[in-house]
Amino acid sequence: MPEFLTILSSQDWQAIQLTLKLCLYTTLILLLLGTPLAWWLSLSHSKLRTAIQAIVALPLVLPPTVLGFYLLLLLGPHGAIGSTLEQLGLNHLAFSFSGILIGSVIYSLPFTVQPLVESFRRMGPRPLEVAATLGASKLDQLFSVILPLCRGGFIVAATLTFAHTLGEFGVILMLGGSIPGETQVLSVLIYDHTEAMNYAQAHQLSLGLLITAFAVLFIVYGLNRRFEREAIL
Amino acid sequence: MISLLQHAAQHCWQHISQPRQLAAAPECQTLTVQLSLALGEFSLQLNNSLPLNGITALFGRSGCGKTTLLRAIAGLDRHANAQICLNETPWQQGKQFVPVHQRRIGMVFQESSLLPHLSVEQNLLYGFNRLAKQTAVRLQPEQVIRLLELTPLLKLAPQYLSGGQRQRIALGRALLSQPQLLLLDEPLASLDQQSRSEILPFLQRIANTTGIPMLLVSHQLDDVVKLADHLVLMQDGRIISHGPLPQQLMQPQLAASGAMSLLHARSHGCNHHLLQLSVGQQQLQLPAPMHTDTANYSPSVYRLRIQARDIALSLTPLNDSSVSNQLQVSIIGFNTAPHPAETLVQLTLDGQPLQALLTKQSVERLGLQIDQQVYAQIKAVALE
Numbered sequence: 001m002p003e004f005l006t007i008l009s010s011q012d013w014q015a016i017q018l019t020l021k022l023c024l025y026t027t028l029i030l031l032l033l034g035t036p037l038a039w040w041l042s043l044s045h046s047k048l049r050t051a052i053q054a055i056v057a058l059p060l061v062l063p064p065t066v067l068g069f070y071l072l073l074l075l076g077p078h079g080a081i082g083s084t085l086e087q088l089g090l091n092h093l094a095f096s097f098s099g100i101l102i103g104s105v106i107y108s109l110p111f112t113v114q115p116l117v118e119s120f121r122r123m124g125p126r127p128l129e130v131a132a133t134l135g136a137s138k139l140d141q142l143f144s145v146i147l148p149l150c151r152g153g154f155i156v157a158a159t160l161t162f163a164h165t166l167g168e169f170g171v172i173l174m175l176g177g178s179i180p181g182e183t184q185v186l187s188v189l190i191y192d193h194t195e196a197m198n199y200a201q202a203h204q205l206s207l208g209l210l211i212t213a214f215a216v217l218f219i220v221y222g223l224n225r226r227f228e229r230e231a232i233l
Numbered sequence: 234m235i236s237l238l239q240h241a242a243q244h245c246w247q248h249i250s251q252p253r254q255l256a257a258a259p260e261c262q263t264l265t266v267q268l269s270l271a272l273g274e275f276s277l278q279l280n281n282s283l284p285l286n287g288i289t290a291l292f293g294r295s296g297c298g299k300t301t302l303l304r305a306i307a308g309l310d311r312h313a314n315a316q317i318c319l320n321e322t323p324w325q326q327g328k329q330f331v332p333v334h335q336r337r338i339g340m341v342f343q344e345s346s347l348l349p350h351l352s353v354e355q356n357l358l359y360g361f362n363r364l365a366k367q368t369a370v371r372l373q374p375e376q377v378i379r380l381l382e383l384t385p386l387l388k389l390a391p392q393y394l395s396g397g398q399r400q401r402i403a404l405g406r407a408l409l410s411q412p413q414l415l416l417l418d419e420p421l422a423s424l425d426q427q428s429r430s431e432i433l434p435f436l437q438r439i440a441n442t443t444g445i446p447m448l449l450v451s452h453q454l455d456d457v458v459k460l461a462d463h464l465v466l467m468q469d470g471r472i473i474s475h476g477p478l479p480q481q482l483m484q485p486q487l488a489a490s491g492a493m494s495l496l497h498a499r500s501h502g503c504n505h506h507l508l509q510l511s512v513g514q515q516q517l518q519l520p521a522p523m524h525t526d527t528a529n530y531s532p533s534v535y536r537l538r539i540q541a542r543d544i545a546l547s548l549t550p551l552n553d554s555s556v557s558n559q560l561q562v563s564i565i566g567f568n569t570a571p572h573p574a575e576t577l578v579q580l581t582l583d584g585q586p587l588q589a590l591l592t593k594q595s596v597e598r599l600g601l602q603i604d605q606q607v608y609a610q611i612k613a614v615a616l617e
Contacts (some may be wrong), residue, residue, distance in 0.1 A: 140334075
């Protein structure tokens with residue numbers, strides 16, 4: 001193994017693993033939840049849409065600590081959801097992986113929904129009307145028309161969500177604390193290393209994240225350009 | 234496979250070469266529509282039963298509700314309390330609503346609607362590949378490709394095609410979904426004159442060959458007269474009349490865009506590049522179309538479009554005139570013309586309606602009356 005990797009401690013490795021797991025789960029859950037939501041947003045003309053649009057965009061402007069704080073109240077042992085879970089014989093969700101997963105799903109929601117809404121709008125209703133008149137059911141339309149035509153939107157949504165979850169810090173610290181293997185993701189571990197004056201380790205992880213984030217965004221913008229070219233053709 | 238293709242080709246060619254009225258008996262369908270809709274200024278009130286066979290034009294000004302009606306028939310829009318039945322099959326009735334993909338309709342939209350991520354061939358087969366197992370396949374891909382001359386385009390991406398080519402593919406794609414009814418929403422509107430002429434003959438060819446009834450939305454009387462057999466006239470959200478095109482052309486509402494008549498004439502020969510035609514017992518001669526093969530002449534039925542202002546009337550046959558087409562007709566009525574000084578004289582020629590635009594002064598001078606026999610001098614005819 002190269003020197004860079006051998007000097008990562010097992011705690012570092014655990015944090016990397018946990019971070020990737022959180023990013024992956026968040027992205028999958030958000031693609032499943034965000035697609036129908038984005039679809040509704042791109043079509044609906046109801047007044048409710050404006051409200052939902054604002055709620056979806058809230059994490060963009062709200063300090064992550066505020067979001068984390070309310071989630072902590074809600075999911076903790078005395079919160080509405082947390083106490084209900086305890087009554088059912090389950091654990092409350094504060095300071096757990098499930099808790100920070102819920103937090104990051106909410107926190108990254110706009111990064112999934114907005115690119116999807118954009119690409120659904122660009123496609124417009126016509127291709128689906130065409131497919132329907134040719135005998136394609138709704139599900140068939142999803143796979144034979146929406147997915148291929150909005151491929152760019154889906155890829156951009158997935159990568160942005162993944163990358164944004166990678167950089168999540170405030171919500172996780174508020175809601176999950178820093179429990180190794182459970183809630184101690186890379187960003188939190190870097191904070192811990194810095195607090196403990198382990199600048200070398202903090203530096204390695206920071207540099208790793210920096211490069212990864214840059215690479216992901218570089219790919220996203222590259223893809224964006226390609227899909228725009230395709231759309232023009 | 235080769236023999237199948239050859240068979241398809243021969244089969245197809247036989248159909249194409251058959252003149253209009255000799256083609257396989259077209260299916261007659263009945264479309265029943267009840268639709269009541271109000272959106273601000275716009276209102277649509279329909280309660281009609283329309284017989285559909287051949288090409289039926291849905292004609293009216295922009296904004297009179299033609300496209301709204303077509304979309305309701307297709308099931309693309311669902312309106313409350315609407316009732317739509319094709320023959321005995323209810324497509325929408327009370328709470329029952331057959332979704333678009335289960336209605337056996339083919340639709341061609343105004344602008345290009347090819348799926349951009351699929352090749353021409355994949356577009357063509359999109360509906361064909363989704364046919365229910367029990368659907369009887371009457372039109373094979375080879376047949377449609379030949380009929381619409383699509384072979385050279387098959388491997389291309391839709392982005393590289395002209396407007397006319399795209400509409401032809403959209404038409405072929407709709408046909409391959411084996412529809413009971415073809416709905417065409419101004420398929421020519423977004424095309425330039427050149428592209429129009431690339432697609433018009435194909436529409437006629439489809440009507441002749443397949444027998445699938447078509448409902449064609451149009452606001453261009455020219456296109457309607459070239460293509461349609463029947464006309465449904467819409468105005469301000471209502472159907473004000475419907476029936477065979479030649480009779481419908483007599484409607485005063487259509488006179489505003491230039492009154493004209495349509496005669497069906499049977500040809501029975503070609504002499505000195507003059508086509509010999511007969512309407513009932515009477516004869517006409519017209520310059521034959523340039524490409525007519527006089528050696529292998531076969532009789533067929535032509536549509537003659539005659540502008541009302543290209544017909545003059547006289548009480549006796551004229552022998553010292555350059556106009557050689559002179560037909561004996563009888564007057565059946567008078568209609569108001571758009572211009573206050575003119576009158577539209579309604580005529581009948583062996584049961585076929587015809588109209589002439591005369592000044593009121595001429596009508597008085599000749600003393601024209603209903604049931605009078607007169608001679609119509611036809612100065613110009615467009616052979617469709």
